[in-house]
Amino acid sequence: MSGGSLDVVGTGIRAVAQVTAEARRRIEAADLVLYATDTVTARWIERLNPRAESLDRLYAPGEPRRVTYERTVARILEAVRQGRRVCAAYYGHPGVFVYATHASLRLARAEGYSARMLPAVSASDSLFADLGVDPGHRGCQSHEATDFLSHHTVFDPAVPLILWQVGIIGDWGYGGRPNRTGRRMLLEKLLPAYGPEHEVVLYQAAQYAACPFLVARFPLRRLEAVPGDPYCTLCVPPTGTSRPDRGVAARLGLTLPEE
Ligand SMILES: C[S@@+](CC[C@H](N)C(=O)[O-])C[C@H]1O[C@@H](n2cnc3c(N)ncnc32)[C@H](O)[C@@H]1O
Structure with a gap:
């Protein structure tokens, strides 16, 4: 021993x-x-x-x-x-x-x-591979959904947003009933930034080698229909583009491409 x-x-x-x-x-x-x-x-x-x-x-x-x-x-x-x-x-x-x-x-x-x-493959690593999201391109925001809702979280709609545990918002236990109020509140928080028709992606990585990953794409206004599944993650793709800071780029000796 x-x-x-x-x-x-x-x-x-x-x-x-x-x-x-x-x-x-x-x-x-x-x-x-x-x-x-x-x-x-x-x-x-x-x-x-x-x-x-x-x-x-x-x-x-x-x-x-x-x-x-x-x-x-x-x-x-x-x-x-x-x-x-x-x-x-x-x-x-x-x-x-x-x-x-x-x-x-x-x-x-x-x-x-x-x-x-020791590090290992996470759900977000799988998401980057399956959905083609590159966190190095303008960054990536990643939050636990309940935490995101219950804090004054500042987020940037020009950067991909990943929300973990979105199926169990407001549930401190294990898979209780889907929390409709929580979904509605999340919708209210996201709507002003993205608008009702912005397409979001509900993602489930494959747990077995022979199975495909699952995605459901729907407009943000339908967020309340997200199933109460503890093993899915919401990806909100960016809307618009982040504004380049040409002054900073110039000081770094960089020339940014014209938009
Ligand atoms: C308690 S966290 C555990 C995360 C895990 N340690 C990891 O490295 O991915 C559980 C959350 O991870 C995400 N998750 C776990 N398995 C997933 C899967 N197969 N597909 C998509 N998201 C998953 C979901 O957001 C889920 O609510």
């Missing part, structure tokens, strides 16, 4: 196919793998390392998500403190919209344990 350590890895979006070589090695070498993944990846992990335990059993329907997250952190830290080399394996990128992984790493490091995160 070692002195206790924590590796946090992601298994990507497409089951098993996107696990990196280094993540696989961490899973194999661990004294205990704690996983929160799709079922195909879960079975693969269990075959790779029989010392594996699902974090799903810590989820309780109807409970606020935050309570489950804290219970998950407690389970991960308990195993590290027992002196085990723990590998926490999460669906997607383990550092993208995952409270428990960041909190566990912070705690483990504060207590002097070796703790690190």
